[in-house]
Amino acid sequence: xxxxxxxxxxxxxADIGDxxxxxxxxxxxxxxxxxxxxxxxxxxxxxxxxxxxxxxxxPHRGIATLSYIIEGEDEHFDSxxxxxxxxxxxxxxxKAGNGIIHDETLNIDSQTGNNRTHAFQxxxxxxxxxxxxxxxxxxIQNNEVPQKGLPNNAGWIKVIVGNYEDLxxxxxxxxxxFLYHIQLQAGKNFTISMDEKVELAAFLPTKNAxxxxxxxxxxxxxxxxxxxxxxxxxxxLQEDTDIILFGGEPYAEPIVAEGPFVMNSSSEIAEAYRDFxxxxxxxxxxxxxxxxx
Numbered sequence: 001x002x003x004x005x006x007x008x009x010x011x012x013x014a015d016i017g018d019x020x021x022x023x024x025x026x027x028x029x030x031x032x033x034x035x036x037x038x039x040x041x042x043x044x045x046x047x048x049x050x051x052x053x054x055x056x057x058x059p060h061r062g063i064a065t066l067s068y069i070i071e072g073e074d075e076h077f078d079s080x081x082x083x084x085x086x087x088x089x090x091x092x093x094x095k096a097g098n099g100i101i102h103d104e105t106l107n108i109d110s111q112t113g114n115n116r117t118h119a120f121q122x123x124x125x126x127x128x129x130x131x132x133x134x135x136x137x138x139x140i141q142n143n144e145v146p147q148k149g150l151p152n153n154a155g156w157i158k159v160i161v162g163n164y165e166d167l168x169x170x171x172x173x174x175x176x177x178f179l180y181h182i183q184l185q186a187g188k189n190f191t192i193s194m195d196e197k198v199e200l201a202a203f204l205p206t207k208n209a210x211x212x213x214x215x216x217x218x219x220x221x222x223x224x225x226x227x228x229x230x231x232x233x234x235x236x237l238q239e240d241t242d243i244i245l246f247g248g249e250p251y252a253e254p255i256v257a258e259g260p261f262v263m264n265s266s267s268e269i270a271e272a273y274r275d276f277x278x279x280x281x282x283x284x285x286x287x288x289x290x291x292x293x
Contacts, residue, residue, distance in 0.1 A: 002212040003194065003229040008222045011041060017053045019106060019117065020045055024203060024221045032255065033223065034199040034248030035177050037063070037262055038123035041205060041219075044071065047108055047115050054105035059281050060096035061272045062131040062262040064124040066171070067092040068160055068181070070205075072117035073109045078102040079282035082137040087111050089142025091160060093171050095126070099272065099281040100135040118205075120244065122179070124161075128253055128264050130174045140170055154188035155240065157181070162248075177248030184209070184235040184243065192245070196228035200247035207241040210234040 007029045011022030025039040026032070057077075067074055068091050075085045076092045079101040086092055088109050094102060108115045146159040146167035159167040162178030176198070184190055194200055201223045208217055212232055216222055224231065235241045254264045261272040275281065 001227070001229045003200070003224040003227060003231055005212065005214060006223045006225050008216060008220050010219050011221065014040060016055055018045075018047055019053050022219065025201075027221065030201075030223055032125065032199075032251060033201040033246065035125045035175050035251055036122055036179075036201075036246055036248070037125045037255065037257060038121070039203070039221075040121045041203070042106060042117060042119040042121070044116055044118040044206060047117060053107060053117070054103065057101050057103040057284055058260055059099065059101050059272075059276045060094075060260045061099045061276075061281075062096065062126055062268075064093060064095045064126060065102070066122040066124060066161070066179075067104060067106075068120045068122070068179075069106070070118040070120075071109065071114060072119060073107045073111070074119065075105045075107065076102060076137075076139065077104075077284045077286055078135070078137065079284050080135050080137065081285070084139035086139050086141055088114065089145060091138075091140040091145065091171070093138045093140070095130075095133070095136040095172070097126070097131065097133040097135045099275055101281045101284055103284055120205075122246075123262065124177065125251055125255065125262050127174050131263065131268075136172070138171060144170065150182075150184070150188075150190050152188070153185070154190050155182065155184040161246075175249055175251070177246075179246040180244070182233065182243045182245060183240055184233055185240050186235060186238050189232060189234040191230050191232045193230050194224075194228065194247075197226050197250065198247055199226065199250055200224045200231070200245070202231070203244040203246075205242055205244060207237060207239070209241050209243055210236060
């Protein structure tokens with residue numbers, strides 16, 4: 001049985017510097033999909049040699065941030081002393097836990113000279129017990145991301161978060177969750193089954209695709225119902241198409257989000273701000289981070 005579509009929608013513009021960004025989640029229909037409470041799509045774009053693309057140093061608490069870089073170079077600094085660059089196909093993952101300051105900048109890929117950028121940033125809500133833990137960080141390059149071909153030479157699947165068959169992501173998870181990047185070749189199809197109650201959404205970053213017999217447009221976010229069933233993806237285009245598929249078990253605790261913090265109560269939000277202004281999240285030492293990378 002195929003899962004039914006609950007709704008579809010497109011994002012709102014939320015540009016930063018030279019980056020064209022659409023805020024996909026939260027939207028007017030959904031505040032979360034499983035543990036995922038935020039998704040920005042940095043759309044494909046050509047850039048000059050020098051870009052204005054950074055957000056500047058800012059705090060987080062109660063979540064893990066995940067930046068998946070399709071094209072470009074992403075540089076990360078944080079107040080725990082972590083520093084790294086990842087390149088096209090790589091992932092930056094940071095568990096904010098009980099509070100951290102980070103600074104992340106997307107630029108053109110210095111390794112390849114490709115002057116296009118294309119990326120996603122997700123926020124993954126942490127269970128209350130993990131919100132109190134110390135921050136953690138991982139930089140994962142393209143060749144470390146689990147990937148395999150689809151049956152019948154239909155394309156490939158990358159496991160950014162979670163598991164699929166024999167593929168296992170390096171990124172820690174604190175609840176049942178998954179994030180897949182699927183590329184489907186022209187004229188091909190692929191079917192994936194989902195358990196009951198798993199919250200599930202798809203996003204089409206650049207081209208159309210048919211999901212369970214309904215054609216959706218590039219830029220659409222599609223959420224499905226929670227019945228057990230299949231997602232049948234078909235590509236009737238004359239070129240490859242990409243699908244981002246993500247979700248997980250419902251988040252069972254209260255969600256209170258304000259600014260860069262996602263907690264379980266308003267009092268915890270207030271505490272997050274107090275701790276930040278009291279300097280408890282530390283400071284980024286840019287020179288030290290870069291020299292010890």
